[in-house]
Amino acid sequence: MxxxxxxxxxxxxxxxxxxxxxxxxxxxxxxxxxxxxxxxxxxxxxxxxxxxxxxxxxxxxxxxxxxxxxxxxxxxxxxxxxxxxxxxxxxxxxxxxxxxxxxxxxxxxxxxxxxPVSSPKKEQEQGVHLTLVEDLRWLRCDIKSLNLLYNVMVKQKAVDSGAYEALLYRSKDHITEGSSSNFFGIKNGKVLTHPANNYILNGITRIAVQKICKSQGIPFVEKVLSVDELAELDEAFIASTTAEVVPVTKIDDVVIGDGTVGEIAKKLQAGFLQLI
Structure with missing residues (x-):
């Protein structure tokens, strides 16, 4: 090397x-x-x-x-x-x-x-489970700094609970992002995700998803979601450089949609493959 x-x-x-x-x-x-x-x-x-x-x-x-x-x-x-x-x-x-x-x-x-990085094919095809964890990080998450200890801690908490990723929240009214990914909800055909401000890292794959939504005519809405709104989502997914686009079928005990990978998530995955 x-x-x-x-x-x-x-x-x-x-x-x-x-x-x-x-x-x-x-x-x-x-x-x-x-x-x-x-x-x-x-x-x-x-x-x-x-x-x-x-x-x-x-x-x-x-x-x-x-x-x-x-x-x-x-x-x-x-x-x-x-x-x-x-x-x-x-x-x-x-x-x-x-x-x-x-x-x-x-x-x-x-x-x-x-x-070494390879696409998580199984997770992309079958979807993953997340677990909610309080977001206790500093307030400059827009800076991609080396200070990742809390991210590591909550990622391990997800692993220990059998989840693929931790979904962070500042309060019950404020979902932010995953420990190493951005989070997206889908409701009534719209992709909903946290605004790109100091509470999250504006992921490069997040930018890619935004581009794909524009090209496919899918509304991309920057909106803070609450914990209660998770149960009302039709679909959800996470995105990152290493995971690409991975559908979410369950968050703790909350089943997202019908518990299977949704059609819009599949369209975004296909769009991502075209982009690369």
């Missing part, structure tokens, strides 16, 4: 992380996971735009365009000859003695490397 560290390509055996890297000591950094299909990046421009947004919001002095990151990622893809998978990429504030204020002289540290 070939990795990218800053502007250098190295073998995995050569990879080292300084113990004073602020990504390690503070989670002081941002990241992206970029899907690869048929030997090419999927929606790379959107990932790089979101990466730059996250960098700007946390004040890390790294410019994606001037660093020619797109070219570096293309070289990384070619050196690893990946046909189907993903690239994990993170940029930290850099290496500095452990003090809370931003260091004045540290240089951002870039790491990128391939990770």
């Amino acid at each position: 070939i990795l990218l560290k800053n502007h250098n390509f190295i073998h995995r055996s050569e990879a080292k992380t300084d113990i004073e890297d602020r990504g390690y000591t503070f989670g002081d950094g941002v990241y992206e996971v970029i899907r690869i299909y048929n030997g090419a990046y999927f929606m790379l421009e959107y990932h790089l735009n979101r990466l730059q947004y996250s960098l700007n919001e946390v004040g890390i002095n790294y410019d994606v365009e001037s660093e020619d990151l797109e070219t570096l990622l293309s070289e990384l893809l070619n050196k690893n000859t990946i046909e189907d998978g993903a690239i994990y990429l993170q940029i930290t504030r850099g290496i500095a003695p452990r003090k809370h204020p931003y260091p004045t002289n540290s240089q951002p540290e870039l790491y990128a490397y391939p990770i």
Whole structure:
């Protein structure tokens, strides 16, 4: 495996992380996971735009365009000859003695490397169950930061309960998103999902779903759903870079629709395959 560290390509055996890297000591950094299909990046421009947004919001002095990151990622893809998978990429504030204020002289540290990812075919065909968990994360979920501890905790809670994913809520009147996915309800032919604000991450697959809805004439409505409204949905699904579009048939004890994968979810899955 070939990795990218800053502007250098190295073998995995050569990879080292300084113990004073602020990504390690503070989670002081941002990241992206970029899907690869048929030997090419999927929606790379959107990932790089979101990466730059996250960098700007946390004040890390790294410019994606001037660093020619797109070219570096293309070289990384070619050196690893990946046909189907993903690239994990993170940029930290850099290496500095452990003090809370931003260091004045540290240089951002870039790491990128391939990770194995494959489409969850069974779940896409049969649908999945979710479990509701209170959303106790910070209020800047629009930043794709390295601070994922609570996401990890609630994902494990889902696993322990036999669910595929945790569905988070701030209050009974405010469903947000999954621990590593965006959530969508379908009612009366309309796709309903949380507005892209600070309470959720605006997923790249969420953007893809919005594009597909537009192309197929399916209304896409940004709306905060309540816990009680879940029982009234005709269909539901989650979407993410690694899961793509996965229908939801049950949330805890609430059966969604008739408990089977719905027609609109199938249309969106087909549209996603066309997009890639």
